[in-house]
Structure formats: structure tokens, C-alpha cells
Amino acid sequence: MLDKQVPDVTLKTRVRDESLDGPNPFRWQDIRIHEAFAGKKVVVFSLPGAFTPTCSNEQCPAFERLYEDFRAAGVDEVYCIAVNDAFVMYQWGKNLGLKKVKLLPDGSGHFTRRMGMLINKDHLGFGLRSWRYAMVVEDNHVTAWFEEPGINDTGEDEDPYGETAPEKVLEALQAGRV
Template identity: 80%
Template sequence: MIQRPIPDVTLKTRVRDESLGGPNPFRWEDFRLRDAFAGKKVVVFSLPGAFTPTCSNEQCPNYERLYEEFKQFGVDEVYCVSVNDAFVMYQWGKNLGLKNVKLLPDGNGEFTRRMGMLIDKSHLGFGLRSWRYAMVIDDNVITHWYEEPGINDTGEDQDPYGETAPEKLLEELREPA
């Protein structure tokens, strides 16, 4: 994955727009990943699903907690991608009280599929979801890659978390190039 450009994908997001008025003042907005990440250094981590235990209790809160440390290493933004729709991602962000980590809905799983990380969790009633991975992207090129072991294993369901923890990424970013 290292030195590969990210896929050219557009995600469907919802953006608050007070000019719409009413109880749900949000409009649809296309989020073109390559346009948004052009000329920037960003951290992107992906997880199986909003409101799931490890994602909600550890992974997303840990990236939020360490956001300022990422900024110290020249990271412009930290994004979380999940195969969930924009409505679920918005409510999850509110529930977690996120202020810094930006949530990106990959509702159709297109980005995740093109990253080679789309897995079938139908046996749990989840359908297609993302495997847990993280990366540093510099001007649309992957410079650091992390994924949890076991993506190709069969049998018992696994949901490891460790290799994609923000501390791992920060440890590598601290090391001189």
C-alpha cells in the first residue's frame, strides 16, 4: 500500500446549513477525497462500524484524545471512515462528543472496496463492512500503512485492535525519516 495513491472516490456527506431552516437543516454534499486531501498530510483510520464496542470505546476516542499530538507532526486532519451512512455517522459523532476527528461515511463501501478492505460480516448481521486499518496520506499518496492481522483468516469472527491504534502511528511519526 505504501506509495500508492488513494482511490479517486466521492463520498456522500451531510453538511449543516442553517439557511435551510427547520428541524433538520442539513444538505447533501459530495466529499471528493482527492480534492480534500490534495496538498495535505492526513491520518485516515477505518473501522467496522459506528456504535460498535471497540470502535466507540477505544479506537475513535483514542484518535480524538491524541489529535493535537498528530498536529505536532504536521498532520492537517484526522479522519475516520466507516461503511455507514451519513446519518449514522453524524449521530455517532454527536454521541461520542467528537470535536476534532472528522467522520466520513462510506455508505456504499466504494472507498473501502477500492482499498481492498471490504469484508463480509453477514454472519453477524452487519453485511459488508471495513476491516480495521489506518494510514498516513501525504498529498494523496499513502506514506504509512497499518492493518490488523487476520483479514484473510477464516472461521471464528475476529475484531482485533492494536496495530491501528493512534499510538502506533504516532510512534512511527516521531521517528526521523
């Protein structure tokens, strides 16, 4: 994955718009990944889904907690991408109290598929989701890659977590390995 260019896809997000009346003052806003990452050093981590145990209790809160350390290591932004829609990602971020990590909804899985990380989690009733990975991206090119080990011998993934922990990504940045 190193030096691979990230996919140039457009993600559908919702943003608050105070000019709108009513109980749902949000409008659709497209985010083009190449525009969002252009000229920046970003950390992107992907996980199987919003509101799932490891993602909600460990991985996403840990990236939020270490956000300022990432900034001190030269990172412009930290993004979490998941194969969930904008409504789910918004409510999940609100539920977690996220203020710093930016959530990117890959509702159709276009980004995840083009990264080669879309997997089938039908055995859990999830459908197509992302394998757990993290990367450092500089000006739309992957400069560091972290991925959880693969599928077990029964053919089902165990959803491991460790290689993509924010501490490992931060350690690589601080050691100058990125």
C-alpha cells in the first residue's frame, strides 16, 4: 500500500446549516477526498462500523484522546472512515463526544473497496464493511500502513485490534519512520 495514491472518491456528508429551519437543520455536502487531503499530512483509520464495541470503546476514543499528540507529530488532521451512512456517523460522533477526529461516511463503500479493504461480514449480519486499518497519507499518497492480521482458519475474521491502535501509528510518526 505504500506510496499508493488514495482513491479520488466523493463522500456524502451532512453539515449543520443555521439558515435552515426545523428540527433537522442539516444539508448535504460532498467531500472529495483528494481535495480534503491535498497538501496535508493526515492520519486515516478505518474500522468495521459505528456503534460496534471495539470501535466505540477503544479505537475511536483513543484517536480522539491522542489527537493533540498527532498534531505535535506534524499531522494536520485525523479522520475515521467507516462503511456507514452520514446519519449514523453523525449520531455516533455525537454519542462518543468527538470534537477533534473527523468522521467520514463511506456509505456505499466506494473508498473502502478501492483501498482493497472491503470485506463481507454477513456472518455477523453486517454485510459489507471495512477491514480494520490505519494509514498516514501525505498529499494523497500513503506513506505508512497499519493493518490487522487476516482471516482465521474458519474463514471468518476475528476482528483483531492492536496493529491499528493509535499508539502504534503515533510511535511510527514520532520515530520518524513515516
